Amino acid sequence: MGSAAxxxxxxxxxxxxxxxxxxxxxxxxxxxxxxLAAHRAPGQFVQVDxxxxxxxxxxxxxxxxxxxxxxxxxxxxxxxADALFSLVPGDAVAMSDPEGAGYPLELARGLDLVLVAAGxxxxxxxAALVGALRRRDxxxxxxxxxxxxxxxxxxxADEVDGWRRGGVxxxxxxxxxxxxxxxxxxRVQAALAVDxxxxxxTRTAVFVCGMAAMEDEVRALAERRGVP
Numbered sequence: 001m002g003s004a005a006x007x008x009x010x011x012x013x014x015x016x017x018x019x020x021x022x023x024x025x026x027x028x029x030x031x032x033x034x035x036l037a038a039h040r041a042p043g044q045f046v047q048v049d050x051x052x053x054x055x056x057x058x059x060x061x062x063x064x065x066x067x068x069x070x071x072x073x074x075x076x077x078x079x080x081a082d083a084l085f086s087l088v089p090g091d092a093v094a095m096s097d098p099e100g101a102g103y104p105l106e107l108a109r110g111l112d113l114v115l116v117a118a119g120x121x122x123x124x125x126x127a128a129l130v131g132a133l134r135r136r137d138x139x140x141x142x143x144x145x146x147x148x149x150x151x152x153x154x155x156x157a158d159e160v161d162g163w164r165r166g167g168v169x170x171x172x173x174x175x176x177x178x179x180x181x182x183x184x185x186x187r188v189q190a191a192l193a194v195d196x197x198x199x200x201x202t203r204t205a206v207f208v209c210g211m212a213a214m215e216d217e218v219r220a221l222a223e224r225r226g227v228p
Contacts, residue, residue: 004049004094005031009087010069014149015155017118018076020085021060023069024093032068035095039063041102042127043207046070049094051085058124058209059098062131068126070098073123073155103128105135108205112141114195116218118210122146124156125209133166140203143144143195147173147188147210151181171195189217201226 117125
């Protein structure tokens, strides 16, 4: 695991009732070049250190951001997350360079993409979606299935219309929604099962991030559909 280095918060955005998006940039050209070289694929993660406590955060953006910032989606709760929640632009944060393999979008070129996220799992899945939209002609149909407990918990809600205009089929699922909720009520994997019969197993790639039980169900569904 990489060692933490200095980053500077350049923007803080509230994302739903539970989350905050921190945009962090390296303070000098040499460190920025090293960070960008390490950020090779959507779905990579960084190690963040706050007062000696360390936590891994999946990056919420794909490589290629115009202003060289890395994006961290932080959910309130836990020593590191709560420390990050208090940061404002100009504050320093100790953060490693991007690590891990990320999502292999290159292997999915020419295929339909099914992206499945629950809770804070939307961070790397959003990175995969952003990466795919930057290369929209490389992929076929793109579908996003995203679940949260309550409608107010959805992060990146203000981006959904733009995703849809970009040709993404977006399904938002809330397990604790009222009767006025226009999206799907229930678990995201249940909505996915309704859509799955339309998948062509010879041209579909599935990327998933969320709770372990949800991931297991999605993998089992993909296997039943014959998606390798």
